[in-house]
Amino acid sequence: MPRGQQTTPEIQWAIVRFSKFLHHERIAMCLDLSTRTVQRVLAHFWMYGTIPNPGDGTDEEMRVRKWQLRDVDFLLGTVQNSPDLYLDELQQMLEASCGIYVSRATVWRTLCRGGFTMKKVS
Numbered sequence: 001m002p003r004g005q006q007t008t009p010e011i012q013w014a015i016v017r018f019s020k021f022l023h024h025e026r027i028a029m030c031l032d033l034s035t036r037t038v039q040r041v042l043a044h045f046w047m048y049g050t051i052p053n054p055g056d057g058t059d060e061e062m063r064v065r066k067w068q069l070r071d072v073d074f075l076l077g078t079v080q081n082s083p084d085l086y087l088d089e090l091q092q093m094l095e096a097s098c099g100i101y102v103s104r105a106t107v108w109r110t111l112c113r114g115g116f117t118m119k120k121v122s
Contacts, residue, residue, distance in 0.1 A: 007037060012051040015041045067110070071098045075107065076114045 011031060015038055018027045024042070028035045044052045071094065078093060079085065085093075087104040095101050 007033070007041065009051060012041050016045050016051065066100050066102060067106075068098075071100055072110060072114070074098055075110060076116075079111060079114075079116060 011033070014031060015027055015033075018030065019042055022030070024035050024038045027033075028038045031038075041052060044050075074097060075090060075094060078090065087107050090107050091102065091104055094107070
């Protein structure tokens with residue numbers, strides 16, 4: 001398998017099954033993998049009872065966001081009304097008005113998603 005590619009779950013389960021009968025080097029040779037990949041998959045399986053990459057991510061829980069739609073609307077409305085505010089001032093306003101703490105990077109990314117740029121309109 002080429003370097004840097006993700007090992008499929010089928011191959012990972014094959015590693016686990018072969019480990020009952022073969023040594024790491026032999027499994028790596030049979031499946032065209034590095035011995036380190038075989039060791040990593042088996043170590044994860046022995047520690048957690050499952051393979052490292054069980055699927056394509058559809059089973060995993062989605063990350064819970066702090067933002068509510070009303071918070072984003074508040075931020076975008078505030079910037080439209082007074083576009084000369086700094087990110088840290090917007091961050092403080094969100095904390096005081098909406099009761100949420102988000103980083104300046106989150107504020108910046110939200111503004112970018114909302115279509116705001118740093119260009120001045122004259």
